[in-house]
Amino acid sequence: SAPPPQTGVATLAKAVLAIADKPFPMRFSGPGADMLKSLAPHASPTVKMAAANTWLFSPLLVKETARTPAGAAMLHTTIAPTMLKGSPKENVLPQDAEAWINYRIAPGDTSADVMARAKRAVGDLPVKLAWVKTPDEPSKVSSTSSEGWKTLSALAGDESKAPVAPALMTAASDSRYMGPIADDIYRFQPLLLSVKDTEMIHGTNEHMTLANVERMVRFYQRLVETAAK
Incomplete structure (x- = not known):
C-alpha cells in the first residue's frame, strides 16, 4: 500500500x-x-x-x-x-x-x-466536531437546607454512623427526568463500598453484594416511613 x-x-x-x-x-x-x-x-x-x-x-x-x-x-x-x-x-x-x-x-x-x-x-486539524445527541446540561444543585435533605441526611448518618456531606454525582441517571417537577433531587444509595469496590463500576465483574441489597431495602423503607409522618 x-x-x-x-x-x-x-x-x-x-x-x-x-x-x-x-x-x-x-x-x-x-x-x-x-x-x-x-x-x-x-x-x-x-x-x-x-x-x-x-x-x-x-x-x-x-x-x-x-x-x-x-x-x-x-x-x-x-x-x-x-x-x-x-x-x-x-x-x-x-x-x-x-x-x-x-x-x-x-x-x-x-x-x-x-x-x-x-x-x-x-485548532486547524481537519476534523469535524459534533454532538452524537443533544447534550444534557448540568442538573440544578439541590438544597442542603430543605426538609428532604434534613430527613435523608439524618437517616444516612444513623445508618452509617459516619459524617454526612453533600457531594457531586458524577454519573448520569434517570433522575434527571424528575428535574421539571421536583424542587430537589437527592441521588443517594446507602451502599458501603471500598475504594477497590468502586473500580468495578461500569467495569469487570460489576455487582452488588446481598448485604448492600438488604441495606438499601431497609434504608428506603425507613425513609418512606419517616417522610410520611
Missing part, C-alpha cells in the same frame, strides 16, 4: 489527544467544595484550618482532593475518550475515522463551553 503522509487515523488520534490533554480547570466551588466544608470538622486540624480559610488555601484543597480520579471528578468537567472507529481490516486505510468522547459537565459549565473548548484544542 501507499499511505498518504497523514492518514485519517493519525489525524484523529492527534485531535483526541489534543482534547484530552487540555482538561477543564479544577475549581473549589459547587458541590465538591460543599462536601469538603461539611467534612472538615471531622478532619485533621490542618484540613480544618484550610477549609476555614478557602480564600488562601483553596489551591491546596483542590490539589489534595484531586489525588484520586473520583476526587478530581468532583471539581471539574471530565473528558473521557471512550470509542474509536476506523478500518474494518488491519491492511486497509479507513475512508472515515471516528472517535467518541464522553463528557460529564460540572455545575458552572455548559455544553457550549465544552464544544468551544474542544474546537480550540483541535
Whole structure:
C-alpha cells in the first residue's frame, strides 16, 4: 500500500489527544467544595484550618482532593475518550475515522463551553466536531437546607454512623427526568463500598453484594416511613 503522509487515523488520534490533554480547570466551588466544608470538622486540624480559610488555601484543597480520579471528578468537567472507529481490516486505510468522547459537565459549565473548548484544542486539524445527541446540561444543585435533605441526611448518618456531606454525582441517571417537577433531587444509595469496590463500576465483574441489597431495602423503607409522618 501507499499511505498518504497523514492518514485519517493519525489525524484523529492527534485531535483526541489534543482534547484530552487540555482538561477543564479544577475549581473549589459547587458541590465538591460543599462536601469538603461539611467534612472538615471531622478532619485533621490542618484540613480544618484550610477549609476555614478557602480564600488562601483553596489551591491546596483542590490539589489534595484531586489525588484520586473520583476526587478530581468532583471539581471539574471530565473528558473521557471512550470509542474509536476506523478500518474494518488491519491492511486497509479507513475512508472515515471516528472517535467518541464522553463528557460529564460540572455545575458552572455548559455544553457550549465544552464544544468551544474542544474546537480550540483541535485548532486547524481537519476534523469535524459534533454532538452524537443533544447534550444534557448540568442538573440544578439541590438544597442542603430543605426538609428532604434534613430527613435523608439524618437517616444516612444513623445508618452509617459516619459524617454526612453533600457531594457531586458524577454519573448520569434517570433522575434527571424528575428535574421539571421536583424542587430537589437527592441521588443517594446507602451502599458501603471500598475504594477497590468502586473500580468495578461500569467495569469487570460489576455487582452488588446481598448485604448492600438488604441495606438499601431497609434504608428506603425507613425513609418512606419517616417522610410520611
